[in-house]
Amino acid sequence: MNAVEVDGVTVRYGDVLALDRVSLALGAGRVCGLVGVNGSGKSTLFKTITGLVRPERGAVRVRGGPPALARRGGTVAYVPQSEAVDWAFPVSVREVVMTGRHGGLGLTRRPRRVDHEAVDRALDRVGLTDLADRRIGGLSGGQRKRAFVARGIAQQARVLLLDEPFAGVDKRSEGTITRLLRELAADGAAVLVSTHDLRSLPDLADEAVLLMRRVLVHGSPQEVLRPDNLARAFGLDVGLREGEPA
Amino acid sequence: MSPHELLVVPMGYGFMVRALAATVTAAAVCAVLSCWLVLIGWSLMGDAVSHAVLPGVVLAYVVGVPFALGAAVFGFLAVALIGVVRDTSRVKEDAAIGIVFSTLFALGLVLISVTPSQVDLHHVVFGNLLGVDRADLVQITAIGGAALLVLLLKRRDFTLYAFDPVHAHAIGLNPRLIGAALLGLLALTCVVALQVVGVVLVVAMLIIPGSTAHLLTDRLGRMLVIAPALSVCASVVGLYLSYHLNTASGGMVVLVQGAVFLLAYLFGPRHGVLGRRVAAIRSARTPPPPAG
Ligand SMILES: Nc1ncnc2c1ncn2[C@@H]1O[C@H](COP(=O)(O)OP(=O)(O)OP(=O)(O)O)[C@@H](O)[C@H]1O
Ligand SMILES: [Mg+2]
Numbered sequence: 001m002n003a004v005e006v007d008g009v010t011v012r013y014g015d016v017l018a019l020d021r022v023s024l025a026l027g028a029g030r031v032c033g034l035v036g037v038n039g040s041g042k043s044t045l046f047k048t049i050t051g052l053v054r055p056e057r058g059a060v061r062v063r064g065g066p067p068a069l070a071r072r073g074g075t076v077a078y079v080p081q082s083e084a085v086d087w088a089f090p091v092s093v094r095e096v097v098m099t100g101r102h103g104g105l106g107l108t109r110r111p112r113r114v115d116h117e118a119v120d121r122a123l124d125r126v127g128l129t130d131l132a133d134r135r136i137g138g139l140s141g142g143q144r145k146r147a148f149v150a151r152g153i154a155q156q157a158r159v160l161l162l163d164e165p166f167a168g169v170d171k172r173s174e175g176t177i178t179r180l181l182r183e184l185a186a187d188g189a190a191v192l193v194s195t196h197d198l199r200s201l202p203d204l205a206d207e208a209v210l211l212m213r214r215v216l217v218h219g220s221p222q223e224v225l226r227p228d229n230l231a232r233a234f235g236l237d238v239g240l241r242e243g244e245p246a
Numbered sequence: 247m248s249p250h251e252l253l254v255v256p257m258g259y260g261f262m263v264r265a266l267a268a269t270v271t272a273a274a275v276c277a278v279l280s281c282w283l284v285l286i287g288w289s290l291m292g293d294a295v296s297h298a299v300l301p302g303v304v305l306a307y308v309v310g311v312p313f314a315l316g317a318a319v320f321g322f323l324a325v326a327l328i329g330v331v332r333d334t335s336r337v338k339e340d341a342a343i344g345i346v347f348s349t350l351f352a353l354g355l356v357l358i359s360v361t362p363s364q365v366d367l368h369h370v371v372f373g374n375l376l377g378v379d380r381a382d383l384v385q386i387t388a389i390g391g392a393a394l395l396v397l398l399l400k401r402r403d404f405t406l407y408a409f410d411p412v413h414a415h416a417i418g419l420n421p422r423l424i425g426a427a428l429l430g431l432l433a434l435t436c437v438v439a440l441q442v443v444g445v446v447l448v449v450a451m452l453i454i455p456g457s458t459a460h461l462l463t464d465r466l467g468r469m470l471v472i473a474p475a476l477s478v479c480a481s482v483v484g485l486y487l488s489y490h491l492n493t494a495s496g497g498m499v500v501l502v503q504g505a506v507f508l509l510a511y512l513f514g515p516r517h518g519v520l521g522r523r524v525a526a527i528r529s530a531r532t533p534p535p536p537a538g
Contacts, residue, residue, distance in 0.1 A: 050416050072418030080412055089285060089409050090466045099406050103417035109402035135464045155417065 001064045003028045003159050003190030004049060009058035011044050018044040020213045021058065026190045028158065031181055033205035034194040035224060037234055040211045042194040043081060046161050049192075050078045062159060070159070074103045077152030079145070079162045087137035093147050094132040097122055100155035115154075122153040126180060142173025149180055160184060162193040166200075178204050198225060247490075256489045264378045269481045269499060271390040272442040272451065277477035278397050279435050280456030281469045282428060286408045289453045290340060291325070291429070294347035296436040296448035298324030300354025303370055303440070308361055314385050314437045321433025324350055351445075373444030373496035375485070382441055390438040393431050398470075404428055405466055442481075443496035450500040451477070458507045461514040480506045 004026040011019040019041045026032050034042050047053040049060055051067045062070035070076055077100070100122070101115040111119075123129045126146040131139060139147060145165045152160050160181070166174045178200065185191050185206070195201065201208055201221045208224040210217040212233050217224050224230075256262045283292055299317035306316025324346055331342040358367050369377065378386070397404070403424055406414050411421035432452075439448040459473035484499035491498070515521045 050412075052412065052415060068418070071416060074417055076416050078412065078416040084412065086285075086409065090460065090464045090469060091405070091409055092465065095466075096409075099410065099413060100417075102402065102406055102414075103419065105402075108399050151413070 002026060002061075003063055004192070005061040006045070006049065007059050007061070009045075009048055009055040009060065011041070011048055011053055011055050017213060019048065019055070022211075022215055023058075024209055024215055024218055026159075026192055028190050029185055029188050030206045031185045031191040031193065031204060033201050033208040033221060033224075034192060034211060035196075035198065035201065035208055035233070036194075036211035040233070041213050042211055043163055045211065046078065046080075046163050046192070046194070049159075049161060050076055072103070074155050075157060076159045076161065077155050077157035079148040079152065079160075079165060081163045082141070082144070082167060085144075087144075089136065091136055092133050093128055093136055093139065094119060094123065096136050096147055097132075097150045097154050100151035100153070100157075103155075118154050118156075119150075122150040125153055126150040127176070140173075141167075142169040142177070145169060145173070145177055146180070149177065153184070158189055160189055160191045160193075162191070164194050164196065166195050166197050174200065198230075201225060252490070253486070256486065261376050261378070262485075262489065264380070264383050265375045265495065266482065266485060268375065268378045268383055268386050268442055269485050270478050271387050272439045273455075273477040273481035273499075274474045275390045275394045275397070275435050276439050276448075276451035277455035277459075277474040278394060278470060279428075279431060280452050280454070280477075281459060281466065281473050282404050282408050282456075283432070283452055284456040284460060285466070286428075288432075289449070290343050291328075292432060292436070292452035293449040294328065294343045295321045295324050295429075295432055296440065296445055296452070297347045298350035299433075299436055299440065300351050300370060300445055301357050302354075304354055304357040304361060308357075312385060314389055317437040317440060318433055320350060321436055322430065325429045325433065369444070370440070371445050372494065373440070373442055373447065375442050375495040375499075378441055386438050386441055389434050393434045393438070396427075397431060400427070401470065443499055447496055447500045450503055454500075454503045454507050458503075458510045461507075461510040461517045464516070476506055477503065 002025040006022055006024050009019055009022045022045065034045065036042050044053060048055055049062070049067065051071060060067050062075060067076070097119045098111055098115065101111060101118060102109055105111065105115070120129070123132050126149055128143060128146055128150060131143065136144065136147060162181070165177055169177070174197070181191050181193060181204070193204065195204065201224070205221050207219065208221045209215055210224045210229055210233050216232055217229050257266070283289055299320045302316035302318070302320030303313045306313040327346045328339070328342050331337055331346060332339045337345070403419070407421055407424040407428070414421045414424065435452070436448050439451045443451060455473040455477035456469065458476055459469040462472055463469055480502040481499045484502035485495060487493070487502065488495040488498035510518060512518055512520045515525065
C-alpha cells in the first residue's frame with residue numbers, strides 16, 4: 001500500500017490551471033523531492049493532499065483511504081511555506097509542538113503526561129530543548145522549521161509534507177533538517193518536500209518529481225537533474241551542469 | 247472621603263449592586279474573548295456585530311421577547327452576511343464589514359423612529375448600566391457565564407484556530423466550525439456588553455483588554471488571565487468613579503480601560519514604549535562582561 005496516491009488530479013483557481021492531471025505515488029520510508037519553478041503548483045499539490053484545496057477532477061488517497069480519515073487519525077503533518085505563519089503570535093516553541101498532539105486529546109485538549117513526554121522527545125530530537133520556552137517568533141528561520149518538524153514528530157505522523165523548508169535557511173540548518181527527514185523516512189514515514197536547492201537534492205531525496213502543472217519526470221534525483229529535463233521545467237537558459245551552483 | 251464612603255456607601259443602593267455585577271460579568275467575558283479577537287485580527291468584527299444587533303433589540307421590544315434573543319439573531323445574521331459578501335464578490339473583508347454593520351445599524355435607527363417610544367435609543371446606544379433590573383441581570387449572568395464557560399473549556403481549540411488553522415485542518419479538526427463558534431460567542435458577548443456600555447462602546451470592551459494584555463506578556467495563556475483581571479478592575483474603578491463624579495457610567499468604564507491601556511503602552515516592561523527604554527538604559531549601565 002502506498003502512503004500517498006495522487007490520481008489524475010486537476011486543480012483550478014478560477015481561470016488559473018494550477019495542476020493538470022497529476023498522478024504520483026509516494027511510498028513509506030522514502031523521501032521524495034518536489035522540484036519546479038515558482039507557480040508550478042508545488043504548494044497546490046501539498047494543499048490538495050492535505051485536503052485544503054479540492055481537486056476539480058481526480059482523487060487523493062492516503063494510506064489507501066480517503067484523506068479526511070487520515071487527517072482525523074493524525075496521519076498527515078503539513079509544514080506550510082513560512083509566509084503562511086503569524087510569527088508575532090504569543091505561543092512558545094513547546095506549545096507549538098504540543099499542537100501536534102492536539103487531535104488525540106479529549107474535550108478540553110488538556111495534555112496528559114504521555115503528551116508532555118512525546119513533546120520533550122520531539123524537541124530533543126530536533127535539538128530545540130534549550131529554546132523550548134522561547135516565543136516561536138524569537139527563533140531563527142532554521143530553528144522555526146525544526147520546531148514545525150518537531151510538531152510532526154510529536155504527532156507521530158506517517159506522512160510528512162514540507163513546503164520549501166530550506167527557504168531562507170543557512171547550509172548548516174539545511175543539513176540538520178535533511179538529516180532529520182532522512183531519519184524519519186528510515187523510521188517508515190513518507191516524506192514529500194519541495195525545494196529550490198537542486199544541488200542538495202541527491203543528498204536529500206530518494207526520488208524526485210519535476211512539476212510544471214503536470215508531472216514532467218518522476219524518478220531518481222539524478223534523472224530529474226538531467227539538463228534536458230531541467231530545461232523542460234525551468235526554461236532553456238538554465239544550463240545546470242554537474243558541480244555548478246543552482 | 248473615608249474608604250467607607252468611597253467604596254461601601256454606593257453599594258447601599260440595589261441599582262449599584264446590580265450594575266457592579268453586570269459590569270464584572272461583561273468585563274470578564276469580553277476580555278477573555280478579546281484575546282483571540284485581537285490576535286486573529288477580528289477587532290472590526292466586534293465593532294460590526296455590536297452595531298448590527300440594534301435592529302434585533304428594537305424588534306425584540308416590539309414583539310415582546312427578551313431583547314437578548316433579538317440581538318443574538320441579528321448578531322449571527324451580521325456575521326453570516328459579512329461572510330457572504332466577502333466570499334462571493336470582490337469586496338474585501340473590511341469593506342464588507344463596514345457595509346453590513348452600518349446598514350443594519352441604520353435599519354435599527356429607522357425601526358426606532360417608527361416604533362412607539364418604549365425603546366429608548368439613548369439607552370441602547372450608550373448603555374443603561376444604572377438601569378439594569380433583576381431580569382436583565384439574570385439574562386446577563388446566564389449568557390455571559392455560559393459564553394465564558396465555553397470559551398475557557400475550548401480555549402486550546404480557539405488558540406490553535408487563531409495560530410494555525412491549516413494545522414487544525416490537517417489533524418482532522420474543522421477550522422470553519424471553530425471560527426463560526428467563536429463568532430457565535432462574539433454575538434452572545436455583544437448582547438451581554440450592550441447593557442453595560444451600549445452599542446457604541448462594546449467594541450472597546452472587546453479590543454482594549456486583549457490588546458493591553460498582549461503588551462504585557464508573550465504567552466496567550468497569561469493573556470487569558472491578565473486581560474480579564476485588568477478589565478474587571480478597570481470596570482469596577484470606572485463604575486465607582488462615575489458614581490462619585492456623577493458622569494456617564496458606560497463612558498467612564500471605557501475611559502478607565504483606555505487609561506490602563508495607555509499605562510501598559512508606555513510602561514509595559516518588554517513592549518512598552520518607555521519600558522523598553524528604561525530596560526535599555528539599565529542594561530547600558532551594567533558593565534559589559536569582559537571581552538575574550
Ligand atoms: N489562492 C489562489 N488563488 C488563485 N490562484 C492561485 C492561488 N494559489 C495559487 N494560485 C496560482 O496557482 C499556480 C500554482 O501556485 P502554487 O502556489 O501552487 O505554486 P508553487 O509551485 O508553490 O510556487 P512557489 O515556488 O512560488 O511557492 C500559480 O499560478 C498561482 O498564481
Ligand atoms: Mg509554493
